[in-house]
Amino acid sequence: MNIQTNERYKQIKPAYLFSEIGSRVRTYEQNNPEAKIIRMGIGDVTLPLPEVVTASMIKACEEMGHKETFRGYPPEYGYGFLRESISTHYADNNVSVDPDSVFVSDGAKSDLGNIVDILGQNRILIPDPVYPVYVDSNIMSGNNITFTNGTKENGFLPLPDAVSPEDQRASVIYLCSPNNPTGAVYDRNGLTLWVEYALKTGSLIIFDSAYEAFIADDDLPHSIYEIPGAKECAIEICSFSKFAGFTGVRCGWTVIPDNLKSGTYDLQALWKRRQATKFNGVSYPVQRAAQAALSDEGIKACLSNINYYRENARIITDLLDEKNIFYTGGKNSPYVWMECPGKTGSWDFFDLLLHKINVVGTPGEGFGMNGEGYFRLTAFGSRENTIEAAARLKDFL
Ligand code: PLP
Numbered sequence: 001m002n003i004q005t006n007e008r009y010k011q012i013k014p015a016y017l018f019s020e021i022g023s024r025v026r027t028y029e030q031n032n033p034e035a036k037i038i039r040m041g042i043g044d045v046t047l048p049l050p051e052v053v054t055a056s057m058i059k060a061c062e063e064m065g066h067k068e069t070f071r072g073y074p075p076e077y078g079y080g081f082l083r084e085s086i087s088t089h090y091a092d093n094n095v096s097v098d099p100d101s102v103f104v105s106d107g108a109k110s111d112l113g114n115i116v117d118i119l120g121q122n123r124i125l126i127p128d129p130v131y132p133v134y135v136d137s138n139i140m141s142g143n144n145i146t147f148t149n150g151t152k153e154n155g156f157l158p159l160p161d162a163v164s165p166e167d168q169r170a171s172v173i174y175l176c177s178p179n180n181p182t183g184a185v186y187d188r189n190g191l192t193l194w195v196e197y198a199l200k201t202g203s204l205i206i207f208d209s210a211y212e213a214f215i216a217d218d219d220l221p222h223s224i225y226e227i228p229g230a231k232e233c234a235i236e237i238c239s240f241s242k243f244a245g246f247t248g249v250r251c252g253w254t255v256i257p258d259n260l261k262s263g264t265y266d267l268q269a270l271w272k273r274r275q276a277t278k279f280n281g282v283s284y285p286v287q288r289a290a291q292a293a294l295s296d297e298g299i300k301a302c303l304s305n306i307n308y309y310r311e312n313a314r315i316i317t318d319l320l321d322e323k324n325i326f327y328t329g330g331k332n333s334p335y336v337w338m339e340c341p342g343k344t345g346s347w348d349f350f351d352l353l354l355h356k357i358n359v360v361g362t363p364g365e366g367f368g369m370n371g372e373g374y375f376r377l378t379a380f381g382s383r384e385n386t387i388e389a390a391a392r393l394k395d396f397l
Contacts, residue, residue, distance in 0.1 A: 008139055008140055015132075017362070021350070025354065028354055028355065035358045037354075038358065038388060038392075040359055040386075041378065042378055042381070043180065043378060045242065045245045046381065047305045049246075052292050053245075060284050060285035060289070064284060074281035074287065076281045077281075078102065080099070081287070081288075082287045082291050083104065085294040089294050093222055097257075098258065101257050102254075103253060103275060104253050105251070106250040106252070106282050111237045112134065113136075114278070114279075115271075117274050122143065122171060123146060123171040124143045124144065124145045125146050125171045125174065127158050127174065128148070128149060128368035129367035129369075130181075132366075134208075148163065150179075152339070157177075157184050157185075157190055159193050160193055160196075160197035168200075168201050169202075171204075172206060173205045175194060175207050178211040178215065179335075180335060181371065182328045182376075183329015183332070184337070185220050185332045187221070195228070195230050199229050199232060199233050203233065204233060204262070206235050209237070209238045210241065210242055212238065212243070214242065214310070214334055215332045216332050223236060225255070234260075237252070240293060244302045246289075308383070310331075311383070312386040313333070313334060314330070315387060317330035318390075319394055327339065334380055337364065338375050339373065341397060353393075358392070359393065361378075362375070
């Protein structure tokens, strides 16, 4: 073949993190077949879907098998029933979001990756460490990225003062709260500072709230739209994956308020055009399942699963408290982000845990430069494994 390919892909760091983890674990297992390895690195849910959700999905599948209730292509922005349910869910949390501003998708990752389609060449501000999709999708689009540093000093929650005064200009700002991998959550004050900064500089915030359902503290914001002025400067992207266990079902949504404009450009109109051209909607049974997850019974069942994970997180953080080890996350997030003791590098710490106590986590370095020296443990495992891992860590740390 003699075609040109997207040269920018060469600049993307190879997705080596999880394959490298997999390969080190496999090698260890081959050499130590008796070892009982506990995986505390997974970012995927493990509890099954609540019955209210599967019942709704099965019923919708049945409907598809009858002439009278069969449905073809779904609307590309989502069925009205689900857009309404999402809007009502916001209203239940005292946030007003018009159903017409809600765009249903097959998950937050797609929307986070695709949103660059409607944006031009901008200065991009991305926190480090963070979920790698923001960085990679902007590199694919040829954008230059400026990182805002998450550090122990700022609790891994960089604020606008991280941007030098002479460099304060219109940018696309990514915020992830609760953050993956650090589990850190912006409070109202922190988000207000970012919204004020965005309004002052003419910037756009892309707010990833995929883990909002894990927020336990009453005073922490679940949505950027809890902050006055956010509807003039922010897009919110959320997911059913972690809230309702939909990682394998696939459903999420993006909110683009109708007054979100840049000059004469209306961002909602651009997103509608983008989706109508490149996306054909989410399947009917999946949207019915998502609607069921947002029913009173669904929310109760989903929160019960989340409480299970929360208890796992508590088991891990109790141990770190006991050992006086610095960490963020855990309480309002399924992720616990711990400092590697004795200034150990994150890959060295990974090897130590694997070899000495057969516990697998995720080296922080894989999420950005500031992740070096940190380690991510997740609460998504079984209770039994979490207790056993904590006991092994207790002896080791
Ligand atoms: N946003 C963050 C911060 C994530 O960690 C993840 C997945 O792990 C996603 C988005 C992707 O969510 P979805 O499963 O809806 O694509």
